[in-house]
Amino acid sequence: LRAYGLDDDDEDERLRREIRGRDSIQIRSGQVVRGIEGLIGNTPLMRINSLSDLTGCEILGKAEFLNPAGSPKDRVALQILNDAEEEGLLHPNTGSCIFEGTVGSTGISLATLARAKGYRCSIVIPDDVAREKVEVLRKLGAEIESVRPRGIVDPRHFVNEARARAEAFGDVELVGPHADALGAGYHFKSESGDEGGQGVGDDIHRSDLVVSSKSTRIDGQDDELEKRPRGFFADQFENPSNFWAHYSNTGPEIWRQTGGLLDAFVAGAGTGGTLSGCAAYLKRESCSNEGGRRHFLNGPRAHGEVRVVLADPQGSGLYNKVKFGVMYSPTEAEGKRRRHQVDSVVEGIGINRITKNLEMGLQCVDDAVRVSDDEAARMGRWLVLNDGLFLGSSSAVNCVAAVRTALRLKKERGSDPPPVVVTILCDSGARHLSKFHDDDALKRLGVDAGSSDISDILQED
Numbered sequence: 103l104r105a106y107g108l109d110d111d112d113e114d115e116r117l118r119r120e121i122r123g124r125d126s127i128q129i130r131s132g133q134v135v136r137g138i139e140g141l142i143g144n145t146p147l148m149r150i151n152s153l154s155d156l157t158g159c160e161i162l163g164k165a166e167f168l169n170p171a172g173s174p175k176d177r178v179a180l181q182i183l184n185d186a187e188e189e190g191l192l193h194p195n196t197g198s199c200i201f202e203g204t205v206g207s208t209g210i211s212l213a214t215l216a217r218a219k220g221y222r223c224s225i226v227i228p229d230d231v232a233r234e235k236v237e238v239l240r241k242l243g244a245e246i247e248s249v250r251p252r253g254i255v256d257p258r259h260f261v262n263e264a265r266a267r268a269e270a271f272g273d274v275e276l277v278g279p280h281a282d283a284l285g286a287g288y289h290f291k292s293e294s295g296d297e298g299g300q301g302v303g304d305d306i307h308r309s310d311l312v313v314s315s316k317s318t319r320i321d322g323q324d325d326e327l328e329k330r331p332r333g334f335f336a337d338q339f340e341n342p343s344n345f346w347a348h349y350s351n352t353g354p355e356i357w358r359q360t361g362g363l364l365d366a367f368v369a370g371a372g373t374g375g376t377l378s379g380c381a382a383y384l385k386r387e388s389c390s391n392e393g394g395r396r397h398f399l400n401g402p403r404a405h406g407e408v409r410v411v412l413a414d415p416q417g418s419g420l421y422n423k424v425k426f427g428v429m430y431s432p433t434e435a436e437g438k439r440r441r442h443q444v445d446s447v448v449e450g451i452g453i454n455r456i457t458k459n460l461e462m463g464l465q466c467v468d469d470a471v472r473v474s475d476d477e478a479a480r481m482g483r484w485l486v487l488n489d490g491l492f493l494g495s496s497s498a499v500n501c502v503a504a505v506r507t508a509l510r511l512k513k514e515r516g517s518d519p520p521p522v523v524v525t526i527l528c529d530s531g532a533r534h535l536s537k538f539h540d541d542d543a544l545k546r547l548g549v550d551a552g553s554s555d556i557s558d559i560l561q562e563d
């Protein structure tokens with residue numbers, strides 16, 4: 103600096119500012135992203151060649167496993183934390199702790215962002231999930247509590263445990279619907295109606311979705327309170343930020359990437375956020391004349407509205423809800439000896455209740471496909487061997503349902519042009535090495551693993 107005559111402090115500071123300025127110019131130019139948050143979303147949409155060629159349809163997978171922490175839950179975690187910060191419920195570097203009950207993906211996304219943003223993270227996880235997920239959480243420095251899998255009405259269910267821990271941490275603030283659901287710990291939609299949902303084609307505004315907090319803040323005390331460590335229950339099942347992440351990001355990306363020329367969207371539901379958020383957006387775009395005019399110069403869409411299909415693993419109650427409008431409450435379920443837990447080796451999707459996030463877009467779901475563990479296992483192996491796609495169990499379920507949906511559409515509408523079906527490729531097989539991709543582990547769980555024969559799945563029904 104001295105050689106350049108830049109040794110005085112003012113000049114030094116000016117240079118530093120200029121260099122910082124240059125950084126932000128690069129960021130603004132779109133060539134550099136700011137931190138790990140900048141890597142979230144905008145995932146590619148890929149043609150799954152083997153399935154597309156064999157069905158004569160276009161089967162496209164949204165490569166969500168390419169998100170930095172490995173799943174679409176990165177989008178959700180970011181939205182939840184940003185919304186909480188915006189509402190003044192969380193302040194970085196104050197020792198505040200994020201609590202969540204999760205089968206893995208959301209925990210990993212939250213723990214990742216907690217590191218980047220300056221929070222602690224505490225995760226409650228069922229002890230039957232693939233152990234590599236727990237290992238990743240541990241490496242990220244999350245506090246981990248493993249619990250036996252139980253029904254959602256049990257206070258020791260992982261979600262209820264996480265909520266209780268957040269409360270015990272103190273000064274916890276719960277946002278809208280979870281606050282209302284406190285004590286019950288779950289939410290049931292009435293059997294008869296679809297009340298409370300958003301109509302297809304309605305404009306959904308962010309202000310409708312973010313429910314105001316039960317804040318105890320008092321004017322003038324903000325600064326003091328900001329410094330206090332707080333507990334925050336992320337609550338992916340009931341927190342509408344989850345729906346919003348997909349409604350405002352994943353859905354629009356799919357619409358843009360296909361030029362609006364998709365015929366169906368297929369996804370499983372764990373919290374229901376992906377399915378509902380994408381469904382509501384895609385219905386809105388494909389139903390509205392405005393959308394038609396905007397995207398199709400020759401008039402409205404040739405194929406009408408996007409068909410939304412739930413991919414449901416065996417043992418999940420949602421298939422019946424979508425197909426027949428009936429889902430049993432846990433009390434009734436107990437009488438009928440239905441299990442609260444979904445009896446499937448598939449991790450991340452399949453539930454026996456209607457969460458807030460699912461409810462928000464359930465009226466946009468047209469159809470459901472049930473997928474057995476055996477079909478999912480064979481599809482998982484097929485994709486590795488034929489496409490080099492090493493994916494987790496929920497992606498395999500989605501792909502089976504996408505093939506069935508594509509073949510059904512082809513039967514109904516013909517193949518000129520070929521039906522275009524979009525599904526979600528949620529996470530990598532690396533998160534499932536010790537369970538879904540371990541033939542012996544699957545055999546012990548009663549699933550006939552090892553085969554990659556999907557010829558029965560490719561049969562038109």
Ligand code: PMP
Pocket residue numbers: 173205206207208370371372373374375376377449450451494496497528529
């Ligand atoms: N796949 C995996 C691996 C998951 O962990 C989850 C979330 N539990 C899903 C799919 C389903 O996503 P959503 O919660 O949005 O329904």
